[in-house]
Amino acid sequence: xxxxxxxxxxxxxxxxxxxxxxxxxxxxxxxxxQAYTAIHAIALFLGAETHDRRILALHAHxxxxxxxxxxxxxxxxxxxxxxxxxxx
Numbered sequence: 001x002x003x004x005x006x007x008x009x010x011x012x013x014x015x016x017x018x019x020x021x022x023x024x025x026x027x028x029x030x031x032x033x034q035a036y037t038a039i040h041a042i043a044l045f046l047g048a049e050t051h052d053r054r055i056l057a058l059h060a061h062x063x064x065x066x067x068x069x070x071x072x073x074x075x076x077x078x079x080x081x082x083x084x085x086x087x088x
Contacts, residue, residue, distance in 0.1 A: 055082045 051072075058068045065083070069076040 052082050052085065055079055059083065 054072060055068055058071060063071065065076050065079045069079045072079075
């Protein structure tokens, strides 16, 4: 998928990528597994590394830094560094 699919085409209609529709559907219907998968796909699309994608998905799932660190068996500091890296 290219960035051009996110731009408004000349006919005036927006082309909405399928993964974006999946995210909206997952959020509306509270399907946690589908939302987790969709967030992974977005992070991959944006170029995040595997570890960062997991952190982003768990954070979006509602876990805080301490819970994410416990789930991934890493230090809380590494989670904070990864979140800062993702936000840049």
